[in-house]
Amino acid sequence: MSNLYVQALHVHPVKSVAGTAPDAVTVEPWGLSGDRRWAVVDAEGTVITQRQQARLALATARPLGSGGVALSAPGMADLLVDVPEPGPLEPVVLFGKKIETVVAARAAADWFSAYLGVPARLVHMDDPAVRRPVDPQYALPGETVSLADGYPLLITTLASLDALNSLIAQGEHADEGPLPMNRFRPNVVVAGAEAWAEDGWQRIAIGDAVFRGARECGRCIVTTTDQATAQRGKEPLKTLGRHRRIGKSLVFGRQLVPVRLGTVRVGDEVRVLQ
Numbered sequence: 001m002s003n004l005y006v007q008a009l010h011v012h013p014v015k016s017v018a019g020t021a022p023d024a025v026t027v028e029p030w031g032l033s034g035d036r037r038w039a040v041v042d043a044e045g046t047v048i049t050q051r052q053q054a055r056l057a058l059a060t061a062r063p064l065g066s067g068g069v070a071l072s073a074p075g076m077a078d079l080l081v082d083v084p085e086p087g088p089l090e091p092v093v094l095f096g097k098k099i100e101t102v103v104a105a106r107a108a109a110d111w112f113s114a115y116l117g118v119p120a121r122l123v124h125m126d127d128p129a130v131r132r133p134v135d136p137q138y139a140l141p142g143e144t145v146s147l148a149d150g151y152p153l154l155i156t157t158l159a160s161l162d163a164l165n166s167l168i169a170q171g172e173h174a175d176e177g178p179l180p181m182n183r184f185r186p187n188v189v190v191a192g193a194e195a196w197a198e199d200g201w202q203r204i205a206i207g208d209a210v211f212r213g214a215r216e217c218g219r220c221i222v223t224t225t226d227q228a229t230a231q232r233g234k235e236p237l238k239t240l241g242r243h244r245r246i247g248k249s250l251v252f253g254r255q256l257v258p259v260r261l262g263t264v265r266v267g268d269e270v271r272v273l274q
Contacts (some may be wrong), residue, residue: 004270006206007191008181013069014061014122015039015147016049018227024265026232027209027258029145030128031152032187034063037128038081039092039101039147043119047094047147050222052117054230071108075117081108084124092123094147104128134257138214143257151214151255155198156186163195164252168239182227183236184219184252190270198235198254203274208262210273218249255263 014271015036026033038061040048044183046170050056059073068081081104101123102156103109108122109215125147134143145152158181165178181189188206190198201213224232240250 003192004190004272005192006187006188006264006266006268006270007267009264010185010187010189011035011063012061012185013038013063014059014071015047016053016056016222017071018057018060020062024263025152026263027261028128029258029261030146031148031153031258032264034067035153035187036105036146036148037067037125038069039094039123040116040120040124041092041123045090045092047092048116048120050225051220053118054232055116057225057227057230060117067077071111076111076115076143078085079107079111081105081122084126086126088143089126090123095149099125099132099147101131134214138255139257151217152258153183153187153211153256154217154253155188155190155201155204155211155256156181156184156253157190157193157195157198159191159193159195160198160252164236164239164244167243168235171235171242173234173238179236180227183223183225184217185222186253188256188264192270199251201254201272201274203259203272204256205271205273207264207268208260209264210257210260210262211256214255214257216246216249216251217253217255218246218251223252 005037011032011034013034047182069081084102084104090103092100092101104122112120128146134145168177205214223236244251
């Protein structure tokens with residue numbers, strides 16, 4: 001295990017929108033700094049993801065030092081969005097549960113509404129320390145998460161992607177492969193591990209940060225969306241359904257929760273502690 005290292009880091013400031021790949025990033029209790037602190041919601045206040053709007057894949061959100069974001073998308077003028085001033089909290093719905101947020105400036109709503117072709121607003125999680133607990137079935141007391149699907153970080157390995165692509169090549173949708181890692185939108189990508197080794201990682205260290213493995217990551221239709229074209233296919237879900245089914249979930253990657261904070265960097269050694 002001594003040859004494991006961080007091959008890439010990814011931060012997605014706006015949920016379901018393309019993000020950035022920094023060389024180093026600070027680990028906060030609820031995830032990587034700046035990761036998924038913003039989300040797009042519809043007129044009823046329900047979070048919009050690539051599940052409903054694949055075109056979100058073609059938009060990009062770049063984090064600003066102030067905590068704001070710089071938005072860009074095909075056919076749209078770039079837009080800088082500041083962190084909203086403290087104000088009334090707006091409850092939004094994510095996977096059936098309400099989360100309190102703050103609504104961004106009207107310009108952001110106009111921008112996303114024009115881009116998606118439906119009424120939309122941009123919201124910001126102002127205080128992730130208290131706004132949303134991790135699923136209590138897999139959490140320790142006091143653990144919270146940003147607007148990510150459910151856990152602070154997602155880790156994947158290059159070897160598992162290679163193994164998955166080999167299986168796809170043997171299946172009925174071989175023409176869709178090989179798939180790139182961005183289909184899975186991870187935070188941390190590890191090189192040097194054996195395929196599927198991450199399934200058993202209970203506790204790992206990266207740089208001066210330590211994480212516990214909460215559970216495997218169940219995958220959804222977003223993984224079938226080409227992040228460069230927003231077109232949907234059948235893979236990897238068809239192949240995961242045949243080879244990587246755990247209970248009702250089709251799994252790829254592992255969900256992590258920070259237990260010691262710090263900074264992680266591309267090239268850092270990944271140490272499996274348990």
